[in-house]
Amino acid sequence: xxxxxxxxxxxxxxxxxxxxxxxxxxxxxxxxxxxxxxxxxxxxxxxxxxxxxxxxxxxxxxxxxxxxxxxxxxxxxxxxxxxxxxxxxxxxxxxxxxxxxxxxxxxxxxxxxxxxxxxxxxxxxxxxxxxxxxxxxxxxxxxxxxxxxxxxxxxxxxxxxxxxxxxxxxxxxxxxxxxxxxxxxxxxxxxxxxxxxxxxxxxxxxxxxxxxxxxxxxxxxxxxxxxxxxxxxxxxxxxxxxxxxxxxxxxxxxxxxxxxxxxxxxxxxxxxxxxxxxxxxxxxxxxxxxxxxxxxxxxxxxxxxxxxxxxxxxxxxxxxxxxxxxxxxxxxxxxxxxxxxxxxxxxxxxxxxxx
Numbered sequence: 001x002x003x004x005x006x007x008x009x010x011x012x013x014x015x016x017x018x019x020x021x022x023x024x025x026x027x028x029x030x031x032x033x034x035x036x037x038x039x040x041x042x043x044x045x046x047x048x049x050x051x052x053x054x055x056x057x058x059x060x061x062x063x064x065x066x067x068x069x070x071x072x073x074x075x076x077x078x079x080x081x082x083x084x085x086x087x088x089x090x091x092x093x094x095x096x097x098x099x100x101x102x103x104x105x106x107x108x109x110x111x112x113x114x115x116x117x118x119x120x121x122x123x124x125x126x127x128x129x130x131x132x133x134x135x136x137x138x139x140x141x142x143x144x145x146x147x148x149x150x151x152x153x154x155x156x157x158x159x160x161x162x163x164x165x166x167x168x169x170x171x172x173x174x175x176x177x178x179x180x181x182x183x184x185x186x187x188x189x190x191x192x193x194x195x196x197x198x199x200x201x202x203x204x205x206x207x208x209x210x211x212x213x214x215x216x217x218x219x220x221x222x223x224x225x226x227x228x229x230x231x232x233x234x235x236x237x238x239x240x241x242x243x244x245x246x247x248x249x250x251x252x253x254x255x256x257x258x259x260x261x262x263x264x265x266x267x268x269x270x271x272x273x274x275x276x277x278x279x280x281x282x283x284x285x286x287x288x289x290x291x292x293x294x295x296x297x298x299x300x301x302x303x304x305x306x307x308x309x310x311x312x313x314x315x316x317x318x319x320x321x322x323x324x325x326x327x328x329x330x331x332x333x334x335x336x337x338x339x340x341x342x343x344x345x346x347x348x349x350x351x352x353x354x355x
Contacts, residue, residue, distance in 0.1 A: 037350015
């Protein structure tokens with residue numbers, strides 16, 4: 001605890017000195033989010049676990065971002081952001097996002113480690129929880145299972161390292177877009193870790209829609225445990241009715257493994273209903289895996305409530321249930337391994353504070 005108390009003023013003081021040293025038309029911001037709570041996970045017919053868990057509503061993080069006005073409509077910026085594990089803070093890196101950018105009336109050019117276009121569509125339309133807590137999107141969980149620990153060399157389907165990205169200008173009559181290329185950096189000049197992706201979106205009042213497509217290459221010499229080629233597509237639509245907002249997502253992936261192809265399809269629907277100082281959240285989703293000799297299917301339902309104490313602080317509670325069929329063994333999280341054709345459930349409650 002003493003180390004943390006000394007470390008915090010050093011960071012804050014360093015940030016203040018950096019801000020004071022910047023040009024009048026520049027800015028540097030220290031930001032973050034802390035989310036932690038208690039979670040209970042259960043795999044029916046096997047066992048359960050109760051744990052202090054981070055990221056039940058949103059991902060804990062610490063970051064620095066800055067921008068400099070270069071004049072003539074141009075600006076330069078940077079973004080360095082890393083993950084925090086409040087329950088066990090043994091390490092910190094900048095793997096969430098590490099980018100430098102140049103922006104102008106023509107759009108934005110961004111280099112470094114950044115979110116993929118396919119994931120951003122998934123995040124925008126897959127419902128209230130996306131990647132967090134027991135209510136996380138079944139599409140997100142299904143894709144993680146499909147790709148395994150090595151996404152054709154990239155660390156996951158969420159982010160891409162060594163990337164060059166271009167973002168369309170924001171004043172295009174409701175249209176938005178992103179195009180991203182991840183350099184392979186293979187010493188033999190091969191395609192291993194090469195990434196290509198793009199997304200397009202449109203927003204008009206309460207309505208919005210978006211689509212994304214990407215391809216990740218593992219190379220012809222990929223080992224048997226690593227995909228040679230991943231092609232992902234996502235389509236999302238949402239509408240805010242005032243009394244409730246609804247989001248829907250459809251996703252389809254095709255993975256070429258050295259020993260044969262794999263296919264994945266998933267869909268989710270999420271609803272958020274404002275209630276006084278809080279909101280009721282609900283989601284339902286299904287995914288299907290199509291491997292050689294495997295036709296497993298999974299469905300998931302989640303329900304939760306978020307109570308906003310202020311603009312930065314909220315309390316939350318979530319319950320979720322997963323149904324596994326045809327050999328599937330997905331869970332809602334925790335360390336209890338899934339059991340084929342057995343249901344899994346979980347609950348979590350906690351507090352989220354942003355700064």
